[in-house]
Amino acid sequence: MTARTAAMVLWMTVLAPCAATAHTMGQSYSVWRLEGEELTGLFHLPTASLRMLADDLPGAGGDPEAEVARHVVAGLTPIGSCEATSAPRVRQLQRAGFLQIAMTWRCSEVAGIRIDAIFGPDPRHAHSARFMRGEAVGVEGLLSTDVRELHFDSERRSQWEVGWGYLAIGVEHIAFGFDHLAFLGVLLLVVRIRHRSSLLTLLWMMTGFTLGHSLSLTGAVLGWVGANGTVIEALIGFTIVLVGCEFFSGPRNLWWLVAAVVALVIAVTAWAQLTGMILVGLSLLTAGYLYLSRGTFRFGWHWLLTVAFGVIHGFGFAGSLLEIGVPEDRLVAALAGFNVGVEVGQFAVAGLAMTGAWVLARSGRMARHLPALAAWGSATCITLGTYWFVIRLSA
Numbered sequence: 001m002t003a004r005t006a007a008m009v010l011w012m013t014v015l016a017p018c019a020a021t022a023h024t025m026g027q028s029y030s031v032w033r034l035e036g037e038e039l040t041g042l043f044h045l046p047t048a049s050l051r052m053l054a055d056d057l058p059g060a061g062g063d064p065e066a067e068v069a070r071h072v073v074a075g076l077t078p079i080g081s082c083e084a085t086s087a088p089r090v091r092q093l094q095r096a097g098f099l100q101i102a103m104t105w106r107c108s109e110v111a112g113i114r115i116d117a118i119f120g121p122d123p124r125h126a127h128s129a130r131f132m133r134g135e136a137v138g139v140e141g142l143l144s145t146d147v148r149e150l151h152f153d154s155e156r157r158s159q160w161e162v163g164w165g166y167l168a169i170g171v172e173h174i175a176f177g178f179d180h181l182a183f184l185g186v187l188l189l190v191v192r193i194r195h196r197s198s199l200l201t202l203l204w205m206m207t208g209f210t211l212g213h214s215l216s217l218t219g220a221v222l223g224w225v226g227a228n229g230t231v232i233e234a235l236i237g238f239t240i241v242l243v244g245c246e247f248f249s250g251p252r253n254l255w256w257l258v259a260a261v262v263a264l265v266i267a268v269t270a271w272a273q274l275t276g277m278i279l280v281g282l283s284l285l286t287a288g289y290l291y292l293s294r295g296t297f298r299f300g301w302h303w304l305l306t307v308a309f310g311v312i313h314g315f316g317f318a319g320s321l322l323e324i325g326v327p328e329d330r331l332v333a334a335l336a337g338f339n340v341g342v343e344v345g346q347f348a349v350a351g352l353a354m355t356g357a358w359v360l361a362r363s364g365r366m367a368r369h370l371p372a373l374a375a376w377g378s379a380t381c382i383t384l385g386t387y388w389f390v391i392r393l394s395a
Contacts, residue, residue: 027320029128032113034152038085039078039110043101045118065090069101075117076103079149080110112151119145124176126169128326140330142169162330163337166321170341173320174349179236179388180313184209184346186244186381187306188353193374194247195297199354206350208303212310213317214339220318221326221335232315234392239309240385242286246293247378254294261286268390317342 030043045068069090082105089102112131119125127143129150141150142165174180187209191202219225241264245257262283269279292301317338326334360370 027126027128028118029130030115031130031132032150032152033132033134034107034110035134037106037108039082039105039107041076041103041105041113043072043076043103045072045099045101065099069099072101072117073103075115077114077116078105078107078110079112079114079151080107082107082110111153112149114149115143116148119148124172126172142166159330159333163333163340166334166337167341167344169321170338170343171345171348172341173317173338174342174345177320178384179233179240180316180346181349182381182384183236183240183243183309183313184349185353186240186247186378188350188357189374189378189381190243190247191297192354192357193371194378197297201297201299202350202354204299205303205306206346208306209310209313210343210346212307212312213314213342214310216311216314217317217321217339217342218335220315221321221331227315229315229319230392232312232319234389235312236316237385237388237390237392238282239312240381241389242289243309244378244382244385245290247375249290249294254290258287258290261290264386264389268393271390271394274393 028043028045030041032039032041069088073088085104085106091100091102113129115127115129118127123145125145128140129143130140131150131152139150139152141147143150184206187205188202191197191205192199216225216227220227241261245261249257265279265282265286268274269276269282289305292298292305321335321338357370360373
């Protein structure tokens with residue numbers, strides 16, 4: 001074992017417990033219904049935001065769900081003359097990771113709702129609110145740190161306004177979606193540094209990734225296809241591991257790389273008590289992918305595999321978008337805006353990374369260290385991908 005290899009193993013071991021958490025942006029939603037003088041609200045808060053809020057509350061140690069619920073309700077203010085008619089009802093939804101808070105008011109006059117409590121700990125928090133009169137949808141809005149009120153008599157937003165709003169969410173999702181950033185980063189390292197492919201080839205690979213996640217994102221949001229969210233999130237981590245291992249693959253070390261990843265798959269499959277089909281499928285994918293990429297770049301195969309990986313990541317994007325909520329009467333605008341936002345964020349990150357690599361390559365002293373930096377970067381991505389793969393399947 002070379003000194004560099006030993007140092008990388010040590011680095012990966014130290015980094016694993018400190019791996020960044022993906023999708024840190026809070027995403028919650030609520031539905032408000034007015035029937036006569038009764039206003040009811042169903043507020044859905046994801047576990048990630050629940051933990052952030054609980055950490056900020058000094059008295060949340062004993063029963064964090066109840067304390068957070070009281071905190072959220074205290075930060076909800078009907079705009080008008082309203083009086084609460086019952087205590088908030090809290091329950092954990094069967095859908096993993098969401099806490100539901102139900103509230104009821106009697107209102108002689110109500111013009112809207114103001115939400116304050118959820119934006120303090122996480123300024124990037126996005127909240128989708130929908131108001132209904134009986135069974136008819138009245139107005140839908142996307143609330144944030146800067147926009148905290150939903151007015152029930154507001155005019156419906158135009159297609160352009162909805163599209164721009166969801167475009168910003170798409171950009172933020174890439175900027176703070178660390179798993180997608182890790183995949184994009186290791187793809188850049190493999191294509192440009194490992195295989196020394198042209199910039200045009202890199203753009204084609206990114207186009208394949210875009211095509212893949214656009215197909216699955218659109219299909220999932222429209223309800224045409226579905227996937228298990230837990231498995232998808234774990235597979236996103238696994239795609240990072242595979243592409244990261246390609247950086248180190250070659251004719252001489254191919255089989256120990258395959259053996260290492262298959263051993264990981266076997267261990268996680270046994271730990272998470274998954275079916276044998278998952279074990280066989282991931283093992284075959286590992287062997288096939290690393291065999292096809294052994295030391296050479298095969299554009300056709302690499303492009304198709306990148307499309308397939310894009311499909312997996314697209315289901316992850318769709319899960320986040322569905323958690324935020326999509327206005328039913330502005331579905332196309334919201335979907336298009338989010339998709340474009342993801343692409344803008346993706347190409348912005350790629351542009352910054354390529355600019356940084358170009359600056360290093362132009363620097364006489366640093367140029368010779370670029371391959372080593374790329375190797376360390378790939379090792380870091382492998383560690384993060386492994387962490388996400390294991391922790392998400394065991395959740």
